[in-house]
Amino acid sequence: xxxxxxxxxxxxxTLIACDGPTAAENQTVNPxxxxxxxxxxxxxxxxxxxxxxELSAGKMVLLTGYDKNRTEQPYVVxxxxxxxxxxxxxxxxxxxxxxxxxxxxxFSVTIQSEHETLKGCGRDLx
Numbered sequence: 001x002x003x004x005x006x007x008x009x010x011x012x013x014t015l016i017a018c019d020g021p022t023a024a025e026n027q028t029v030n031p032x033x034x035x036x037x038x039x040x041x042x043x044x045x046x047x048x049x050x051x052x053x054e055l056s057a058g059k060m061v062l063l064t065g066y067d068k069n070r071t072e073q074p075y076v077v078x079x080x081x082x083x084x085x086x087x088x089x090x091x092x093x094x095x096x097x098x099x100x101x102x103x104x105x106x107f108s109v110t111i112q113s114e115h116e117t118l119k120g121c122g123r124d125l126x
Contacts, residue, residue, distance in 0.1 A: 036125040042091070044109035046120025047100050053089060053111060053122070060084050062111070064118075088112045096121035 035043045035054055042055040052063045055075065060082065062071040073084035082089040092108035098121050105121035 032123070032125065041126050042122060042124055044089070044091075044107070044111075044120055044122030045098065046109065046111075046118050047098070049118075051111070051118050051120065053109065055082055055089070060087065060089065062087065086113055091122065 032043060038056075040054040040056045044053045045051070049065050051065075052068075054061045058074050058076075060071075060073050060075045062073075063069065064071070071086070073086065075082045075084045075089070077083075080091040080093070088111070090110045090112070092110065093106075094108065096105045096108040097103070098105065103121075105123050107122045107124075109118075109120045109122040111118040111120075
């Protein structure tokens with residue numbers, strides 16, 4: 001009887017030790033949800049080179065390149081265009097497909113600067 005009890009206790013500890021990660025550990029944070037939770041009103045992404053733009057409360061944050069160079073500037077808005085000191089961000093209505101993931105978005109996004117033009121897709125987060 002002692003042997004069976006010891007065996008059952010040992011088996012339980014083995015199963016507990018082999019248990020996989022919890023649901024919370026398995027969850028990856030969706031960057032779109034996280035951005036919305038942080039007050040971002042619009043988020044755009046693009047590829048080749050990779051970039052992310054987030055617009056919120058009169059502030060633009062642009063991350064560019066694989067090393068995610070960060071540019072933060074205030075903006076003014078006029079219709080579907082946002083103007084900063086160095087960039088014009090324009091939202092175009094109509095479906096846009098991300099070239100890497102194939103995901104469909106409501107807006108196309110163009111970011112124009114003196115030196116380059118970035119094209120991608122985005123969505124309102126409000």
